[in-house]
Amino acid sequence: GENVEQHPSTLSVQEGDSAVIKCTYSDSASNYFPWYKQELGKGPQLIIDIRSNVGEKKDQRIAVTLNKTAKHFSLHITETQPEDSAVYFCAASTPGGYQKVTFGTGTKLQVIP
């Protein structure tokens, strides 16, 4: 089955700096890669996603890149703000009889004011 590795497990940045979270996946058939943000005591919220026919996608301060050859994808947050502090999960989805989504282990991001 699919295996998703995520690094780093924790990340501290100064407010205004950029944050980068990296993930690798094992199944070359995976073709959909969502990113979720989870705040304390809440459920994961989708913040951005990318499909395998696209190399990069941006939404305001958030961008995601995908390298299918290397089987890795990254989340980039620019101009970080304290409210960006949360746990971020990457995920990979494998096509087939049904959509199965495998999550990374999460990155705890702390933005220091």
Add this chain to the structure above:
Amino acid sequence: NAGVMQNPRHLVRRRGQEARLRCSPMKGHSHVYWYRQLPEEGLKFMVYLQKENIIDESGMPKERFSAEFPKEGPSILRIQQVVRGDSAAYFCASSTDRGKSGNTIYFGEGSWLTVV
């Protein structure tokens, strides 16, 4: 996220009791997923259901855990004879369309189970 409704949000059970967690998917969604999250850990897949069918329960413990998604009503995750190790957050998620990879999974706010 707001569309997937889970209840109860918090549940306290004594060891040996039963816990029932409910999930109503987003409107128009017929696929439900349950994930478990232990403190300070990631999301572990438990089970995937469609109406009246369990499609994949490969992540579900073989004993004491069961799930259903009846034709009418919410999906239910049932844990019998709970033990302290069952204490976790249980998240329900839903999506549309079977077999179409790339359909977004939306999560509920979770049910926090504490076993005392």
